[in-house]
Amino acid sequence: MSEQEQHASAEQPQRRLRVGVIFGGRNSEHEVSLKSARAIMAALDQHRFEVVPIGIDKAGRWLVGGDPLYALEQAADPHLLGRPPQPGVVRSSLPAHVSAGRLPDPATALDRPPAPPEHHALAGAPIGPLDVVIPVLHGMYGEDGTLQGLLEIAGMPYVGCGVLASAVGMDKGMMKAAFVAAGLPVLPYLLLRRSDWERQRTALLDQIEQRLRYPIFTKPANAGSSVGVSKCRTREELAQGLDLAAQHDRRLIVEQGINARELEVAVLGNDDVAASVVGEVVPAHEWYDYADKYLEGRTGYLIPAPLDDATAARVREMAVTAFKAIDGAGLARVDFLLDRDSGAVYLNEVNTLPGFTEGSMYPKLWAASGLPYPQLLERLIALALERHADPRVRDLDRPF
Incomplete structure (x- = not known):
């Protein structure tokens, strides 16, 4: 490369990486995801990264274009966002760029040039080429390997654990x-099925009390942020805790408290x-x-x-x-x-x-x-x- 070409190359600004940030999701940690996504997008260096927000609402619809984060925040439970409800404010409807239960429809594509062949893009997504994705979906359908599997199929680099580690x-x-x-x-624990709990309540309560001592924690096997978790000190509370955990998953953890x-x-x-x-x-x-x-x-x-x-x-x-x-x-x-x-x-x-x-x-x-x-x-x-x-x-x- 000649000296003139090197000088011209040095003057060209470095291309910003396009970072897709996926947030929301149809799970009990939806609002937590929105809070995490807002903090992440605010902290990314705008000189180095172009942030592409991608939302998923509680019905599983994908939102792109406009401000998906704001739209989901308006539709969310303000209490779970840690904000007081605003009197007289009606939660807004979702924007037009949505896709029910699938990746965004190419027919709603934003006005962007086609992706160069050397860049990756989510299949069918109207968001243009992405260089990497940051999944910010806590809990089911985001943290459990399902989204990671989709990104693997799409050939998309993404932050965090792969399919196996996410699922486990x-x-x-x-x-x-x-x-x-x-x-x-690990502490002593039992793994139960919800169907067994519904059919054999007395027998399972007896078994738990023979194996563990109070206090006992009950948890859904698949959930986070302490959703569905109870600390139980009596047989009655233990039954109530298992009922609550069963609302969130078909498999339940009963664990020794200390x-x-x-x-x-x-x-x-x-x-x-x-x-x-x-x-x-x-x-x-x-x-x-x-x-x-x-x-x-x-x-x-x-x-x-x-x-x-x-x-x-x-x-x-x-x-x-x-x-x-x-x-x-x-x-x-x-x-x-x-x-x-x-x-x-x-x-x-x-x-x-x-x-x-x-x-x-x-x-x-x-x-x-x-x-x-x-x-x-x-x-x-x-x-x-x-x-x-x-x-x-x-x-x-x-x-x-």
Whole structure:
């Protein structure tokens, strides 16, 4: 290249990466997703990234064009967004660019030039070429491997864990089985089917009381953000807790409760995995429930957690082991319970798409570890592109 060509090349502005941010979804964590998406889009460097917002409403319709985030916020429950309802305000209808139960219809395409062949695009989407996608759908149909499978089929790089890790990380029964297989400590638990609970209530209550002692936690096997979770101190509360969990999933977890401190570690990486400092959640309520996490803003955080060096190192090591046990990639938040009475540490769960609101623990932990929010997002995007570019990942399951 001549000196003149090099000078001309240096003067050309670097093309911004087009980043699709997918949010909303038809699950119980819809509003949490909207809060995370707003924080992420505000933090992405507009000089380096062109943000393409893509919404999914509670009926599963995809929204593109205009301001999908604003539209979904207007249609959402203001209480779950942590906002007081506005008197006299009628929730707006959704914009015209919607597609019922499928990818957006090409007939509603925005006025964009065709995608160059070297760039990827969501099949049939009227959003032009995307370089990478950030899924910000917590819970079912977003965090459980379903969206990740769609993006794999589309050949689209995306932030976070793949199909297998997302599915295992979402299902508490399979997750605990993976932890046990990796030699990681978990609290005693039972996995029940909703159909069995509906037919054998008395027998199952007897079985649980023989295996576990009160307090007992009941949870849906597939849910997050403490949705459908109950702390039960009596047989009557146990039955009520299982009824509530059964409203959210067909498989139910019954778990031994302990007098616990709640510890969390953020992990980051693909094959080379780094762990943040250990943080501790100090709930305003008796335990860390949905209102405590997202609505009231009274939760306390201790970062770093007041632990001795040996315990902190062991928790960080266990976090990386847990992440690898489910074949994680990109990011996850790993949660622990430290028994105040015995000092034992137990794996609670791996959250493969943790909250990214301003008050969320995952970005707080990395900020305390020297990686601020905007740089954290840039690192996650780089990891997504790195994983997608690895031919061994792309071709692993091909029969030819």
